[in-house]
Amino acid sequence: MFTESTLVFIALSAIFAYSFYAVLVAGQLSLGQAGFASLAAFTGAALAPSPNDVGDLPALLIAIFIGMTVGALAAVILGLPTMRLRGVFLAIATLAFAEAVRILIINMDWTGGAQGMSVPKILEPWMAWVLLALVAYWFWRQGPSRYGRALEAIREDELAARAMGIDVGTHRLSAFIAAGAIAGLYGVLWAFYVRLIAPEDFGFAQAIDGLVTAVVGGSTAFVGPLLGSVFLTMVPEVQRAIGIEAGWIRPFLASLLLLLVILFLPGGLASLLPRRVARLVSGSDSEQAELESRLAQRVHPTEGQTVVNLQGLGKDYGGVHANRDIDLHITGGEVIGLIGPNGAGKTTLVNMISGLTRSTSGTAEVLGLDPGKVAVHKVAAAGVSRTFQHSKLFARLSALENVMVGGHLVSKPTFLRRLFWLPSARRDERRLAVHAASCLERVGLGDKAGNRASALSYGDQRRLEIARALASDPSLLILDEPAAGMNHVEADALSDLIGSLSTDGLTILLIEHNVGMVMKTCSRIVVLNFGEVIATGTPEEIANNPAVVEAYLGSAESEEAS
Amino acid sequence: MQQLLNGLFTGSIYALFAIGFTLVFGVLDRLNLAHPAVFAVSAFVGIELVEVAGLSIWYTLPIVFVVGGLLGIIIERVAFRPLKNRPDAHFAGLISSIALAGMFIALLQWRYGPNTRRFPADSFPSTTFTVFGAQVTLLQVAILVISVALMVALTLLVAKSRLGRGMRAIAENPTAARVLGINVDRVTMTTFAISSALGAVAGALFAMNVNSAQLGMGTAIELKGLAVIIVGGMGSLPGALVGGLLLGLAEVFAVANIGSSWRDMVAFGLLFLILLVRPQGLFGARKVREV
Numbered sequence: 001m002f003t004e005s006t007l008v009f010i011a012l013s014a015i016f017a018y019s020f021y022a023v024l025v026a027g028q029l030s031l032g033q034a035g036f037a038s039l040a041a042f043t044g045a046a047l048a049p050s051p052n053d054v055g056d057l058p059a060l061l062i063a064i065f066i067g068m069t070v071g072a073l074a075a076v077i078l079g080l081p082t083m084r085l086r087g088v089f090l091a092i093a094t095l096a097f098a099e100a101v102r103i104l105i106i107n108m109d110w111t112g113g114a115q116g117m118s119v120p121k122i123l124e125p126w127m128a129w130v131l132l133a134l135v136a137y138w139f140w141r142q143g144p145s146r147y148g149r150a151l152e153a154i155r156e157d158e159l160a161a162r163a164m165g166i167d168v169g170t171h172r173l174s175a176f177i178a179a180g181a182i183a184g185l186y187g188v189l190w191a192f193y194v195r196l197i198a199p200e201d202f203g204f205a206q207a208i209d210g211l212v213t214a215v216v217g218g219s220t221a222f223v224g225p226l227l228g229s230v231f232l233t234m235v236p237e238v239q240r241a242i243g244i245e246a247g248w249i250r251p252f253l254a255s256l257l258l259l260l261v262i263l264f265l266p267g268g269l270a271s272l273l274p275r276r277v278a279r280l281v282s283g284s285d286s287e288q289a290e291l292e293s294r295l296a297q298r299v300h301p302t303e304g305q306t307v308v309n310l311q312g313l314g315k316d317y318g319g320v321h322a323n324r325d326i327d328l329h330i331t332g333g334e335v336i337g338l339i340g341p342n343g344a345g346k347t348t349l350v351n352m353i354s355g356l357t358r359s360t361s362g363t364a365e366v367l368g369l370d371p372g373k374v375a376v377h378k379v380a381a382a383g384v385s386r387t388f389q390h391s392k393l394f395a396r397l398s399a400l401e402n403v404m405v406g407g408h409l410v411s412k413p414t415f416l417r418r419l420f421w422l423p424s425a426r427r428d429e430r431r432l433a434v435h436a437a438s439c440l441e442r443v444g445l446g447d448k449a450g451n452r453a454s455a456l457s458y459g460d461q462r463r464l465e466i467a468r469a470l471a472s473d474p475s476l477l478i479l480d481e482p483a484a485g486m487n488h489v490e491a492d493a494l495s496d497l498i499g500s501l502s503t504d505g506l507t508i509l510l511i512e513h514n515v516g517m518v519m520k521t522c523s524r525i526v527v528l529n530f531g532e533v534i535a536t537g538t539p540e541e542i543a544n545n546p547a548v549v550e551a552y553l554g555s556a557e558s559e560e561a562s
Numbered sequence: 563m564q565q566l567l568n569g570l571f572t573g574s575i576y577a578l579f580a581i582g583f584t585l586v587f588g589v590l591d592r593l594n595l596a597h598p599a600v601f602a603v604s605a606f607v608g609i610e611l612v613e614v615a616g617l618s619i620w621y622t623l624p625i626v627f628v629v630g631g632l633l634g635i636i637i638e639r640v641a642f643r644p645l646k647n648r649p650d651a652h653f654a655g656l657i658s659s660i661a662l663a664g665m666f667i668a669l670l671q672w673r674y675g676p677n678t679r680r681f682p683a684d685s686f687p688s689t690t691f692t693v694f695g696a697q698v699t700l701l702q703v704a705i706l707v708i709s710v711a712l713m714v715a716l717t718l719l720v721a722k723s724r725l726g727r728g729m730r731a732i733a734e735n736p737t738a739a740r741v742l743g744i745n746v747d748r749v750t751m752t753t754f755a756i757s758s759a760l761g762a763v764a765g766a767l768f769a770m771n772v773n774s775a776q777l778g779m780g781t782a783i784e785l786k787g788l789a790v791i792i793v794g795g796m797g798s799l800p801g802a803l804v805g806g807l808l809l810g811l812a813e814v815f816a817v818a819n820i821g822s823s824w825r826d827m828v829a830f831g832l833l834f835l836i837l838l839v840r841p842q843g844l845f846g847a848r849k850v851r852e853v
Contacts, residue, residue, distance in 0.1 A: 081838050088593050092789075092792055096788075096834050097834070106823060205781065211657070255668060259640070259641070263645070
C-alpha cells in the first residue's frame with residue numbers, strides 16, 4: 001500500500017501543510033503559500049546547477065536554499081503591505097497574490113509558460129522524510145517557547161496580546177516569513193520529484209488542499225499537519241485498494257470524510273492524541289530559590305514622582321465627546337479610584353492611558369512616554385499593564401500559560417535556544433513558569449494553574465486577568481472593573497490584594513462601580529461624568545461632594561420636576 | 563461600444579454571483595465556499611431541464627432559483643449551523659463548506675460525467691437588437707435585466723422588509739437579535755437560501771451566456787466573486803453590483819488592449835490595489851475596533 005510515490009507525497013503534502021500551520025498558530029489565514037511555492041519551484045529549478053555536474057544531493061540542497069530564500073523574500077514583500085489585514089481579508093489578498101504569480105509565470109518565457117518546465121527527478125523518499133522531520137522538529141520546539149506562546153496569544157486575542165507587550169506586527173510577519181520559506185521548500189521538492197512542473201501545479205485548488213490538510217490534522221498541535229497528510233493521502237489509496245474505481249466516488253468520499261472530521265473533531269485529528277499540559281516540576285529548595293531570583297526587577301517610580309500626567313486630554317467620536325479636557329496627575333505609589341456613572345468615559349480614559357485609543361486633543365505622558373504616539377506594546381514595555389472590562393483572556397490556553405504570556409516582557413526569548421536543547425532555555429522557561437505560578441498564587445488561583453482559561457468561573461477569570469497583568473511586573477496597574485460579578489467576600493480579598501500591591505510600590509488605577517470598595521481601597525478618587533472630571537479628592541471629600549451625589553443619585557430638583 | 567456592452571453582460575453575472583457571496587458574509591460574517599458549487603450545479607440542472615424536460619430557457623430560471631434555495635438550506639444546516647458556537651467557527655466554516663462543495667461536484671460528476679455540457683442547439687431565441695451600432699442578443703438583454711432586477715429586489719428586501727431588518731440586526735449582534743425575539747436560526751437559514759438562489763440563477767445565466775457548463779466553472783468564478791466583494795466592500799450589496807460591473811468591463815478592455823492571457827490579472831490587480839488603499843472596499847463601512 002505504501003508505494004514509493006505515496007511515501008513521497010505524504011511527506012510533501014505534510015511539508016506544504018506546515019506552511020499553513022506556521023501562520024494558523026498565530027490565527028492568520030493565508031492562501032498565498034501556493035504562490036510562494038510556485039516562485040520557489042521555478043527559480044530553484046532554473047538556477048540550481050545540473051545534478052550531472054555536482055551530484056544529486058548538492059544540487060537539491062542548493063535548489064532548496066534558493067527556493068526557501070525566494071519564498072521567504074516573497075513573504076516579506078507580500079507581508080509588509082498586507083499584515084494589517086485580518087481574517088478573510090488577509091486570506092483573499094494572499095490568494096490574489098498567488099493567482100497573480102500563476103498568471104505571471106504562465107506569461108513568462110523562462111518558465112516555459114503554460115507548458116511548464118522539465119526538471120530532473122532527484123528527490124528520494126528518505127530525503128523528503130528527513131526534511132519533513134526537520135520542519136516538524138522546528139514546530140515541536142517552537143510550541144512551548146516564548147515565541148510560540150506569543151503567537152498563540154495573538155491567535156486567541158490580538159488586542160490583549162498587544163497589551164501584554166507583544167509586538168504583534170513583528171510576530172505576525174515572522175510567522176508569515178516562516179510560512180513563505182516552508183512553502184518554498186515544498187515547491188522545490190515538488191519540482192525535483194514530478195519531472196515536469198506547470199503553473200497549474202500551484203493553483204487555488206492546491207492552496208485549499210494545503211489548508212485543508214493543516215486544519216484536518218489540527219492547527220493547534222505540531223503533529224497535526226503530518227496526521228492530516230497521512231489521512232488525506234491514504235484515503236484515495238485505501239479506496240483504490242478496496243476496489244472503488246468510479247471517478248466520482250473517490251472525491252465524494254474524500255469530501256465526506258473531510259466534512260465529518262471538521263464537524264466532529266474540532267481540534268482536528270491531533271485532538272485524538274492526549275494533550276500535554278504544562279506542569280510545574282518542583283525541584284529542590286535551593287533550586288527553587290534560585291529560580292525565584294526574581295524576574296521582577298523593575299524600579300518603580302517613588303512617592304512624588306510622576307507616573308501619569310494628563311493635560312486637557314479629550315476624545316471625540318464624530319462629535320460625541322467621550323472625554324473632554326481631562327487634567328489628571330498621578331504620582332508613584334498612589335491608588336487612584338476612577339468612578340462615575342455608566343457612559344461617563346472611564347474606559348475611554350484608561351484606553352488612552354494604555355495607548356489603545358488615541359486622544360483627539362490635549363497631551364498625555366505616561367511613564368515618560370506619550371501613549372498616543374507609540375505602539376501599544378511599547379507602552380506596556382514602559383511598565384503599564386491592565387485588565388479589561390470584558391475579560392479578554394487567551395481562552396484556549398491554560399491559566400498558567402495565560403500568565404506566562406503576561407510575563408512576556410520580563411522573560412527572555414527561548415525558541416532558538418530550544419532548537420538546540422540548550423539547558424539555559426529550559427532554566428528560563430522554568431523560571432518564567434515559577435514566576436507565573438507565584439502570580440497565580442497571589443490572586444488565589446494557585447490550584448487552578450492547569451485549567452483552561454475558558455473553563456474557569458467568572459470570578460476566577462477576573463482574578464486570572466489580574467494575575468496576567470501582574471506578571472509583566474508593571475509600575476502602573478490599571479484594573480477595569482475587576483470586582484464586577486464578585487461577591488463581597490471576594491471583593492474584600494481583592495481590596496486586600498490591591499493594598500498589598502501598593503505596598504510593593506505599584507501605582508494602581510482602579511475603575512470600579514462598587515463605591516464602598518473604592519472608598520476603602522483608594523488613596524484618592526477621581527469622579528467622571530459626561531466625559532469630564534467633576535471631582536477629585538480623598539474618599540471623605542468625595543463622599544461629601546454634592547456634585548458627586550447628584551451625578552449618582554440625581555438632583556433633588558430633577559426628582560421633583562419629574 | 564460592443565466591448566462595453568459585453569463587459570456589462572458578463573459583469574452583471576459576476577455581480578449576481580458576488581451579491582450572494584457578500585450577503586452571507588455581511589449578515590453572518592461567514593465566507594461560504596460552497597457558493598461556487600451551487601453556481602455549477604444550477605448550470606447543469608438548467609441544461610438538464612431544457613434538454614430532458616423540454617422547457618424553454620425562461621421557465622428554467624424560476625426552477626433553478628428554487629433548487630438553489632434548497633441547496634442553500636442544506637449548506638446552512640450541514641456545514642454552518644453545527645459549527646456556530648465554536649471558537650474557530652471562521653476556519654471551520656470555510657473547510658466544511660469546501661467539503662460540501664466537493665460532495666456537490668462529485669455528485670454532478672456521477673450524474674453528468676466529466677465532460678462539458680451544452681444547451682440543445684435551438685434553445686436560444688434568435689432575436690437581436692442593434693444598440694448604438696453594437697449587436698446585442700435578446701438573451702444578453704435578458705441576462706442584464708434579470709440580474710439587475712434580482713439585485714434591486716434583494717437590496718429592497720434587506721432595506722425595507724421585516725426579514726431584512728432581522729438580517730441587519732443579526733449582522734450587528736446575533737445575541738442581542740435573539741434576545742429581541744428574532745428567530746436567528748430561521749433568518750440565518752433564509753439568508754443562505756436567498757444567497758444560494760441568486761448564485762444558482764447566476765450559474766444558469768452564465769451557462770446560457772457562454773453555452774457551456776463544466777465541473778470547474780465554479781472555481782473559475784469563485785476567485786472573481788471574491789475580488790468583486792472585496793472591491794465593492796465586504797457585505798455591501800450595492801458594492802457587489804458596482805464591483806461586478808466594473809470587473810466585467812475591466813476584463814473586456816484588458817483583453818482588447820493587453821491580451822487575453824493577462825485577463826485574469828485584472829481582477830487580482832484591482833483586488834490588491836483596493837486592499838492596500840481602501841481595505842473596507844468602495845462601499846464598505848470601516849469597522850471600529852472595540853475593547
